Amino acid sequence: MANNIFGATDEYINELFGLHDDVMKATEQSITDADIPQISVSLNQGRFLQMMALGCRAKRILEIGTLAGFSTIWLGRGLPAGGKLVTLELEPKHADAAAANIEKAGLKDKVEIRVGDALATLKKMVAGNEEPFDLIFIDADKPPYTEYFQQSLKLSHPGTVIIADNVIKEGQVFNPENNDDPITGVRRFNAFLGNCKEVQATIIQTVGEKYHDGMAIAVVK
Ligand code: SAH
Ligand code: DHB
Numbered sequence: 001m002a003n004n005i006f007g008a009t010d011e012y013i014n015e016l017f018g019l020h021d022d023v024m025k026a027t028e029q030s031i032t033d034a035d036i037p038q039i040s041v042s043l044n045q046g047r048f049l050q051m052m053a054l055g056c057r058a059k060r061i062l063e064i065g066t067l068a069g070f071s072t073i074w075l076g077r078g079l080p081a082g083g084k085l086v087t088l089e090l091e092p093k094h095a096d097a098a099a100a101n102i103e104k105a106g107l108k109d110k111v112e113i114r115v116g117d118a119l120a121t122l123k124k125m126v127a128g129n130e131e132p133f134d135l136i137f138i139d140a141d142k143p144p145y146t147e148y149f150q151q152s153l154k155l156s157h158p159g160t161v162i163i164a165d166n167v168i169k170e171g172q173v174f175n176p177e178n179n180d181d182p183i184t185g186v187r188r189f190n191a192f193l194g195n196c197k198e199v200q201a202t203i204i205q206t207v208g209e210k211y212h213d214g215m216a217i218a219v220v221k
């Protein structure tokens with residue numbers, strides 16, 4: 001893994017801050033054991049999400065795309081006592097693995113997994129006047145990223161931080177020849193974000209043990 005400068009730097013950071021803890025090791029193992037896709041955020045991206053939650057003093061966090069709970073656990077670790085995280089997942093198999101991992105992490109009382117199509121769940125949450133969230137992490141299927149973001153805006157307040165994973169995809173988002181569904185979905189989202197008057201936003205490139213990508217970061221005005 002650490003046979004290049006980016007992987008080696010990730011490993012250096014992981015060691016410095018003790019990110020390879022038992023809970024994360026067990027979560028990684030559960031992904032291998034249940035044959036779940038290996039598409040979680042990296043350890044230090046997870047840590048970054050925790051720092052963002054702490055930095056904006058998030059009491060309520062919304063995650064779209066749980067998988068096995070790897071990013072959920074990092075976000076949950078950024079919550080204070082009494083904080084709450086709602087995470088949305090389509091696949092019952094992923095939700096079951098996540099529930100077990102979240103329990104092992106001691107976050108059962110703070111985290112609620114809602115199983116079903118995220119866009120339908122988000123619309124239900126908006127219709128039900130769900131209390132706004134302080135931090136929102138978008139990381140589910142890519143074609144409806146714009147719609148996830150639009151619904152997220154309706155579940156936000158001024159100052160809410162919205163982070164979206166995988167918005168560069170090794171530069172494929174600005175390769176006009178690539179019109180695969182996930183790429184066009186993210187391309188459409190980035191264009192929307194660039195013109196969105198309701199937020200101030202940017203994208204940071206991400207490198208590391210995972211391939212080259214980027215995370216969009218928006219703050220609601
Ligand atoms: N955030 C996770 C990774 C999420 S991977 C982590 O970093 O640990 C994307 C997840 O979105 C997968 O679990 C997939 O099943 C889920 N997903 C795909 N389409 C979805 C939809 N329409 N609604 C909700 N979840 C969906
Ligand atoms: C994929 C999805 C992700 O959220 C990710 O971080 C990496 C890859 C994918 O669907 O391939």
Ligand code: MG
Pocket residue numbers: 039040041139165166
């Ligand atoms: Mg992702």
